[in-house]
Amino acid sequence: MxxxxxxxxxxxxxxxxxxxxxxxxxxxxxKPCLDGWWKFGTSCYFVSSTMDTGGGGQKACRAMGADDVIINSREEQIFIHGFKKNVWIGTYKKDGIWEWIGITLFKPTYWMEGEPNNMHDECVEISQTASDPLKSWKFAPCAIPKYWVCEKPFTP
Structure with a gap:
């Protein structure tokens, strides 16, 4: 027994x-993405509720297993612009050359009128001062706090 x-x-x-x-x-x-994350295409996105410098946002993203957002399509650009916040994106200028985080190929396509300018700014934001989401990239000093967007692949 x-x-x-x-x-x-x-x-x-x-x-x-x-x-x-x-x-x-x-x-x-x-729930395709973690709480507080948004699913779009093949990625999950986190939009910060606090501001940080360009490098600070990247550190926060990496702590969550993600990286700064890299814009790969027109649709993704419109999606990120739709958050209605000025946000850092994952591109920067290093030694005069623009690169995406971790990728050397950079094809800028969504600059605001008058951008890129010849200032010594090193980071790029998606700006809400632009009414056209497809013309909303703007140079900005990396030290100025802004919101940031993390991206990581969606894995079912």
Missing amino acids: QLKRVQLQNSLNTRTTERDQLKTRLRFYE
Whole structure:
């Protein structure tokens, strides 16, 4: 009788573990991105509620397993502009050359009228002063605090 009870308890423990694992997997599929993150295309995005410098935002993103947003399409540009905040994006000027974070190929396409200017600014923001989301990139000194957007791949 004792052996049967132990076997039943082991079976119950196994089923409970399996149930909990399935619940976790189900929650993952119900919510494609973590709380506070937005799903768009093949990525999840986090928009800060606090401001930081260009480098400070990048550090915060990396602490969350992400990086500054890299604009890869017209649709993504419109999506990020839609947050209605001046935000840093993941491009910077290093030794006079513009690069995306971790990628050397940079094809600037969404500059505001009069940008890029010849100032010595090193970071780029998506500015809400532009009414056209496809013409909203603006140079800005990296030390000026702005909101920031993190991006990481969506993995189901």
